[in-house]
Each structure stands twice: as C-alpha cells, then as structure tokens.
Amino acid sequence: AQSVTQLDSHVSVSEGTPVLLRCNYSSSYSPSLFWYVQHPNKGLQLLLKYTSAATLVKGINGFEAEFKKSETSFHLTKPSAHMSDAAEYFCVSPTGRRALTFGSGTRLQVQP
C-alpha cells in the first residue's frame, strides 16, 4: 500500500522567504501524489498533482513540487512566501482505487 509522511507538523517562515514543506512517500511502484491546501475554515483545494508525466510539477499560487524517486520525496516549495499562504498543507496519495490517504498535515505560518 502507498502512504505518505509529512515530516513537519509546523513550519514558520518570514514573508518573502522560501517555503519548503516536506513529504516522503512509500510505494513499490511509481505513485500518484498530490498536495492539497486548506485555509482556515475552508475546504481543501488541490495545489498540484504528480502523475508521472514530469518530475517537476507546477501548481497554483506559485507552488511547485519535485518528485524524486531516489529520495522517495515529493517536497512542496515556493520561492517567496506571501501572507496569504498561511494555511495547512496536506500531501496525499491514492489508496487503492477508491480513496485518497492524507498525510498528517503541515501548518504553515508566515510572519510579516
């Protein structure tokens, strides 16, 4: 079975500095992987998805993620944080055919 591990429960950055949210996956085959974002009191929104077409995936709001098979990682990055990026971020993988398994989440704080 495929699973994901988010390595940091909280990340705090200053506005304008880079963001790195870490996710490792475990799978015996090339997985599909996603990052979702949840702003306070809002539903989850898809940021980006990896489906093996390209290892560097660009998403919305300037986020991107790189699939690295050698490191079994799918870290989410953004060159310059904005206050509006403060939210909870989930690394996600499909579980079998019918559902998605969510990582435990990383809460991103952006300091002015």
Next chain:
Amino acid sequence: GAGVSQSPSNKVTEKGKDVELRCDPISGHTALYWYRQSLGQGLEFLIYFQGNSAPDKSGLPSDRFSAERTGGSVSTLTIQRTQQEDSAVYLCASSLGRLAGGPGGELFFGEGSRLTVL
C-alpha cells in the same frame, strides 16, 4: 452548482441525538466521498459512492454511521446516537473519475460541516 455544497456549516447537538449532514456534489460528478477531520487525527476516509455501484463503507467507524446517495447526486451522512468523540468537521468531496487521483479523479471538496456534540 459551481462547487460542492454542504449543510449545515455548523451543528451543535446533545449527546445521544441523531444528526444528518447533507452534501450536494458538483453537477455531473459521479464519485462522492465523505471524510472526517478531527483535531489531532487528520483526515479520515469514511465512505465512497461511485455511480450506481454499491458504496465502499469500509471507513465508517461504527454502525451508528450511515450514508446514502439519492439519484446519484445528493448525499446524506447520518450519525445516530451521537457521542462526544463524533465531534469533528465532516468533509464531502466529489470527482468525475472512478480512480481517486487518476485521470479526472481530482477531488473537489466542500467547506465542511462542523459537528459539536455536547
């Protein structure tokens, strides 16, 4: 509608009462999911509907939980004899595809129904 709609957005109930949570998926989406988001527990899969197929109920935590989907569209999640540990945000999602995360399988989430059991 434009997105997944859930109601009520907030529900406070007394222990032992029954509650119903409603989800109206995006028009044309054949797959519908219920997840539960609890503090400290992350997101937990509850149940999945795909078209007219039998639902996948493997995530329901107890027989107090049930869900139905009428006419392949609106879904209702029912919790009977609510307990304090049922307090959580219940999220509904819908998608076009059969394979979660696959082609057309992106999940679109509603804003959730926050349930508080006193």
